[in-house]
Amino acid sequence: MKASGDFHYRIGSRIGGWRPGAHAGLARGAGDDFVVHASLFERPDPRRVDLRASLRDPRGDWLVRVARQRSQVAVAAAVDVSASMNFGTPARKLDLAADFVAALGRASFAAGDPLSLCAFDRCCHDDLRTPPTRQPGLAELFASRLRSTPCRSSGHDGLIDALMPLAGRQALVFLVSDFHGYGSDLDAALDLLVRARVTPIVVWSPDEIEPPDQDGLLRLRDLESGRLRDLWLRPRLRSRWRAAVAERRRTLQARFLARGIRPFFLTAPFDGDALTRHFLEGE
Template sequence: MMQHDIQHLIFDYKTPFLLNALRESEHKSKRQGPGSDFYKKSVFLADPNPARIDLASSVTDPFESIYVKTFRQRSKLDVLTFIDGSDSMAIPGKVDLLSLSERSISCSVAARNDNYQSYLFSNSIHSVTDSDLLYQHYSPSENLSRHNTARAFKDLERLLPKRRSLIFLLSDFHWSNEKLNQVLNTLSGHYLVPIVIWRSTEYENFPLWRFVQIRDAETDENRLIFVTPKQKKLIESTFADRKIFLNNQFQRHNSRAFWLIDQFSAQNLSEFFHGH
């Protein structure tokens, strides 16, 4: 991928917590030292370091106090991406959005000099080092050979760093309530960003007055539906209700979802992190 293409994938992320680490990067840590982020001014007796005396503040202070500058060191952040490898993610178009998202996260983390790991959860756990693995996993030939519910999420905890980390969870979240709560509870000690990947073709533009076969990729059951205006509206409202439900569940676990429907945008991800 060319450099200018990579630049279009990079977004600016941040966490709501300070790190406690020694490794140098672009994130503020709890540790004070000669880093590049000014933290505060202190009186000399509280932090007696002659090398950091703030002459301007000391000379102009009417009480003739001596001040020193205190800085926060920068630290590396652990960033992880967990990818849902279940069959519902193999719907046409989803793997492209998934691959772009993972690539964008990887490039953004590299640009910030943070630590990065990416994993695909199917019936086992796979380390993701390039998008070829994703396209191979979701290929029709692979999905015809087995029913995949991504049961490896039950082993999620063993991959988690001991210190608080930034975790991206990429899925359509067509999960049972039990599985959803289990995964969210496991990740509750970290800064979780669920990226919900949907295709509008899953719930929009069904042809009226025709039989349409709909497969529930999580249960592997097929249903033949005759699409009436009422049935079409029911499908759309089901997804609308599901979106409300998921947002409520994420909020209960102190996280907020980034909704990715049909089109990926690194700019939108930057705005997500900065509250726009």
């Protein structure tokens, strides 16, 4: 069964902002999310007079229903295009990321939220950046440009710069990366996003987490540092490999959970339903 390429995101908490949208918000306005009754003097909106409540009101005021409007939320995704994302056959990890970005474009269009996209590696890529937009085509275009990105440079120092426009804002932020080699810079980046709801998309290729079945000499070169590692693959080493992957997964999860963030682990192929479930479970 082919995994669905579409997903829906949800935001667990109410969000601020006046612009009407699809998410539960804090702003009062037109909506069916009742908050409180107010007197017509305070809220001179006769359309919303609640007759039944007015009759029951001991003071005999005309009461008006006050509701929260549904708000939109700014959605952003920052995609790691460093060399390590160049890994995986037939689909590179960056191709998986592109699948996700395209799906995000469709999801945000469905929700009517503005979506901004950017890419980073050693620096922030200005040529790979879209301003907040509701056009679905732009995300598709961005995804296709990701697919053709060669991924040459190493590092992820551009992460902070890429996230700077989102600093302190309420937003739904997707950090798309394999999170290899992140240190305190990840904390600094997450500090920027205190008011945002962050969803790390941890892109790991199946080739990366699962050792080859064959026994023999495996010569590997770090895509970022160029360091070499020669492994003599055998059952014992294979189990150590898997243990190392599990350990890395646990560490990463613990690190994010300390900030109340639940990462989503993305392996090929991109499974939208799983991501939707991830959001549902996060309620």
